[in-house]
Amino acid sequence: MESFVYEDEMIFLQHCTDISPDSADFPMHAHEYPELVYIISGDIMFWAEGTPYCLSPHDFMLFNAAETHKVQILSPRPYERVVLQLKKPVFSYIDKDNRLLAPFTSRKLGEGNLLKAQDFTYGNPEDCILKMINRAEEQRLAVFSYLLPLLYTIYVAFSSLPQAPKSASDKISAEILRYVNENITLSLSPESIAKRFFISRTTLYSLFKETAGCGVTEYINIKRLLMAKEKIISGEKPTNVFGQCGFNDYSVFFRAYKKRFGLSPKADFENRI
Missing domain, CATH: 1.10.10.60 (Homeodomain-like)
Incomplete structure (x- = not known):
């Protein structure tokens, strides 16, 4: 596994690639903090609280704290992704109502976890997240400079997300x-x-x-x-x-x-x- 990691008291950010992914390495689990997973490559399915999501490159998956999820590997293509965990409200001074966390916290478990590329009509979340992991110099400054527009773009897209019917x-x-x-x-x-x-x-x-x-x-x-x-x-x-x-x-x-x-x-x- 190749990996890039940035972590401080506010966030955890990781870019990693599994060359030969195996479903057994991605069992059901949950985290203490809200989490975002950005898919760069891979043939995978996410299960979130019992709801299956077939994913494509450029998709985003959102999870609240304690929301269980697992990855199912559908073929042996390399699985590359960026993972972001929000340990604390980062922008509480300008976001007093925590609206930026609504896509993570204001959902029923297992519903509305997926944002596809076509769901974004405002901003460029892919550009933000890739710049967060590609600045070797002034890393902390780059991470937080692009974090705010990333979260706001996700918030706008989530607010317009339709409810998918269930079987x-x-x-x-x-x-x-x-x-x-x-x-x-x-x-x-x-x-x-x-x-x-x-x-x-x-x-x-x-x-x-x-x-x-x-x-x-x-x-x-x-x-x-x-x-x-x-x-x-x-x-x-x-x-x-x-x-x-x-x-x-x-x-x-x-x-x-x-x-x-x-x-x-x-x-x-x-x-x-």
């Missing part, structure tokens, strides 16, 4: 995922979810594997852990957080948290400032 199976999957997300802090199990939607556990498992890219329990745990991390870095004590996020046992929560994030809940709490 019957997509609707069922979306309803199940929406139910899980709306009740993530409550007692959830594959059995209770299958019973609520009048399907078998086998069917439920197949739907999750096909659309979310993982099993039911793994999906629930990822969502709960991301919620817990957000609360912890906001200043809430881990011993109070685990129960608020659907965990019944602190030791189980501790092990799962450390496995996923590489740090214990206490370490994240102490390092939050």
Whole structure:
């Protein structure tokens, strides 16, 4: 994998290429921050909260924090992309209502994730993002100089985006995922979810594997852990957080948290400032 990385306290920016991509290297996952992926090349499909998106070069994919997604490689063409994660509101002084983040945060999960080249009638987002990664000198200045027009161009395009119709199976999957997300802090199990939607556990498992890219329990745990991390870095004590996020046992929560994030809940709490 070839890679360029710029990172500071505000953003994470990466340009990378997988010469021989494999779907196994891109399992279902979610991030702590809003994320943008710009496709330069590759024959791929993105799944976002159960919704499939076939992508072409020059397409943009948008994800909110904790919005699960995975990449399915359709052929062995090199997969090249630019990834941008927004750790903090960068332009809060001029964007007091956080409208620039609306394309990431003001969507239903798995809906409106894709912006195609023809959706942009204002500005040139491709030019912005390529200039962000191609300035060796004054890198930080270049990154932030082009970040504002990039986000504004995406905001304008997103505001005009039509709603695409869903198939019957997509609707069922979306309803199940929406139910899980709306009740993530409550007692959830594959059995209770299958019973609520009048399907078998086998069917439920197949739907999750096909659309979310993982099993039911793994999906629930990822969502709960991301919620817990957000609360912890906001200043809430881990011993109070685990129960608020659907965990019944602190030791189980501790092990799962450390496995996923590489740090214990206490370490994240102490390092939050």
